[in-house]
Amino acid sequence: MRRAGLIAGTACVGVVVVMALVALFWTPYDPGQVEASQALAQPSAAHLFGTDGFGRDIFSQLLVGARICLQVGIVSVAIGALVGVPLGIWAGMAPGRIGRAIMRVSDVLYAFPALLLAILLAAARGSASTGTAMVAIGVSTVPAFARVAHGATRSVMARDYVAAARASGIGWGGIARTHVLVNIAPVVLVQTSTSFGLAILAEAGLSYLGIGTAPTTPSWGRMLYDAQKYLYQAPLQLLWPGMFIAVAVLGFNLLGDGLRDALDPRLRTGRHDD
């Protein structure tokens, strides 16, 4: 039964990934192609999910939106992990003043919402773009990664095998690479999956507010924003992007929880080995 979440999560993520891959090679229409005569068309064989207020094919936009959403997720989570994990390991291996300083700075950053950061960045750059959204979301996930890596590193550093490795002459760098990184990988992986879901949600939110992706880029959040103008004429329009945002976020969260259960050796064997 514990596997059910993992399977459901993988399926949801799989749907989004397949959509993004398909969009790389094929979409039924050009997602940006405006056709006023076709505006607000009902779902039909020609337009699977209908068209929006400009007569753009919703299905094509959804496909491309999946790609944008994965792209934002991958880049921002990569920023968060590549900056946060080394900082967390560093702080965990140097528990004195340096470690405390790193974690306090990260706590301050934690208190800073991604939304505010994105507005600041967009204002500073003069325009909103997918790039600023990715950087803003990435920077705001750094503290979460740092915190998770820090805690896991502290626990690894207390293990006998680290003392044994030091006794055989391995330096700090070697221990970080060969012992710490491998042993904290499971928790970092879980954090990656959860952060991915949050990043997608944040991107949708930013785009909905108009400070995420540029207007011409079809993103699920922007589609929501466009659709709310036609709430009474074409309520279905609102349903599609909302549904896919929910599927993607739910998928990554279920995947993260499922991975946590599958990778935790204590849950697997039912015994405490430390």
Added chain:
Amino acid sequence: MTELLSVENMVVGFEGASRPTIGGISFTLRAGQRLGLIGESGSGKSVTALALMGLLPDTAHLSGSVRLAGRELVGLGDAKMARIRGREMSMVFQEPMTALDPTMRVGRQVAEVVRLHCARTGSGHTRERVCRMLEEVGLPDAERIADSYPFQLSGGQRQRVMVAMALINRPELIICDEPTTALDVTVQARVLDVLDRGLREVGAACLFISHDLAVVSQICDDVIVMYRGQIVEAGPVAVLLDHARHPYTRGLVATARLDEVAPGARLRVIEDFWDASQERR
């Protein structure tokens, strides 16, 4: 014989502790000599081992002098110390179940020690050396063992791997911190035998920490007795066991002789010989 290790007035204190954990101990170890270090829990045995290896936590303060082959180790930088560890002196830990990284094949863990200290050895050559070493410590199925993860091995097998890791660079000094305490008696005897042969073959000196007098008398030539961070008595094993001068040592020896206690009689405890409250400051 030349002095390999000489410890002079070594003091180890921890932040916030009122009295030092190790209160100025001195002893020497000749090349190839085997010195037992016995004492009860909390007497400072393991802290002594960590201090010699330079592995004390940041909260500890070490002073005095520790010389290995004439070289002062106290105050040596961590990078220089790391080059000495594993090559000139190595350590076998108490808990074989936790002293190996669970995510790494044991062959690679042993090979790591070789690669760290021997520049430019081919991986095939290293592998061969690792397998030969594993065979020497009584693991005949060396190829299979080297490809195993720690959880696939028994406690005795893991401790043999640890001994192999300690011996493989042929160090001059091996510190064993209760290496057989976590093992059952039959496995303990075999691991001790392996350690004994390995030490003789490599020609290494050994500081053997234990609370088990029987084990110490089997492995060591000389023994020092520690109590509350001080050395209370030192001398050759045979002399010390039969003619202990210090009442604490007499207590240790007497409490270890379970066969002299009549069935049903009360077991003797250290306090029968030694009133610890007298010494407390």
